[in-house]
Amino acid sequence: MLLKIGELARLTGLTVRTLHHYDSIGLLSPSARTQAGYRLYQHGDMDRLHRIMALRRFGLSLAEIANSLARSDLPLSGIVARQIAMLDQQLAQASSLRTRLLVLQAQLEQGQEPELAEWLTTMEQMNMIDKYFTQEEVRQMPMLSDTAVEQEWQALVARVRALMDAGAASASLDAQALGTEWMVKLVRDTSAHPGLFARLNTMHGQEPGMQARTGIDAELMRFVTGAFGASRIALYRPFLDDAEYAYLQANYGQRSGEWPALIAAVRAAMDGQTPADDPAVLALARQWRELFQSYAGKDPATQLKFRQAHQQEPRLLQGSFVTPQMIAYLAPAMARVAQE
Incomplete structure (x- = not known):
């Protein structure tokens, strides 16, 4: 058919x-x-x-x-088994929630007054998180599972918001410092796992309730992203001439939203020990080259300056989820792609 x-x-x-x-x-x-x-x-x-x-x-x-x-060891039966396990988990969560609601109902019927709003907000957050992460993954993310770390983030959000309200530009030195602090903490509090970071981005983008609870809305994220980007641009400055630097300033960050998923995919391939000459890895290398060229240009001499910058300025990798091991893993595929 x-x-x-x-x-x-x-x-x-x-x-x-x-x-x-x-x-x-x-x-x-x-x-x-x-x-x-x-x-x-x-x-x-x-x-x-x-x-x-x-x-x-x-x-x-x-x-x-x-x-x-692209892997040959991923049978459909295994995927279906994972789907069943996920549904079992969702059913267990629904049953647990029903039990808690029954307890709440009993309290209300006895005239007790639990702090309903806070309790329901907590449940809403738990439900949202469960849509994107397993319980094991939540445990790997202190920003979602550690009260002290959550309070640190609340304080950082407040500092960023105060700077925004004061009218500071995202390229200001104060904003750059906060943007770098934000991204470094983000790497730390997601266990330096780009896949978790990519899904965290998705959750914040798609869940207004999470934005309202954390204060991390689209406007604040644009400010932080712009500030972090400005800090990276400043680090590249000593390595580039005026024309190269102007091109970088005009184009850096234009496609920044595409990097998290790509970095996560490279990390997944690396963790899976996928060979560098695998078609899937070569496809990732082509996408990496395209995004790199979007702000570095296509002149080999200029691209060499960017590579030298990364060799001599370790701060360029801070907060990026990119590691030297990841760069080394992707290097053979990048070399093959460069010859195409």
Whole structure:
């Protein structure tokens, strides 16, 4: 049975646009096409689509999914087992919540007055976090599991907000210092795991309740990101001439939102010991080169200056989730890509 893209979208709950995107990035290409060029999906495509949809629900980025699908040791039965385990966990959480609500109901019926608003806010936070992280992952993130660390973050958010309210520019020296402090703490309090950081970004972007509770909204994040970017630009300055520096200033940060998922995907490939000549790793290397060139340009002489900057200025890696080990892992793939 062959399905047109509209039929597949309707039957799976996906959008046609999503399926088009999966095709354009090589994640899910249809097995056939009509003479007019329309996409046709068959039974064999469903295995791959199920994997993609399941891995998305596990919180993986599209780059991480591409890397996972490139592995030969990822049977569909294993993915289904993980889905069942996730649903079991959700059922257990729902049962636990029901029990707590019954206790609350009994207290209310006895005329007791628990601090309902705070209690419900806590449950809301727990529910939001459970959508993005397992309990084991939460334990790896002190900013979500350690009260003292949470208080540190509240104080840091207050300091950033005060600087913003005072009218400081994100490129000011005070803002740069706070931006660097923010990112260094973020690396520390997510166990230096870029995959957790990428999902944390997603949670804050998609959950207004989390933004309201933490005070970390889109405006504050733009300020912090801009301040951290300005601090990196300043570190590059001694290595570049005026024209190179002007190009960096004009373009640095334009595509910064693409880096977290890419770094997480490279870390996942490295942890999985995927060979550097694997097609998935080569694809990551091409994306890395493209993002690097977006602010460094394509002149080999200028690019060499950026590499020298990283060799001589260790602060450039602070707060970036990029490690020397990751750079060394990706280097052979980058070398191959450079020859294409």
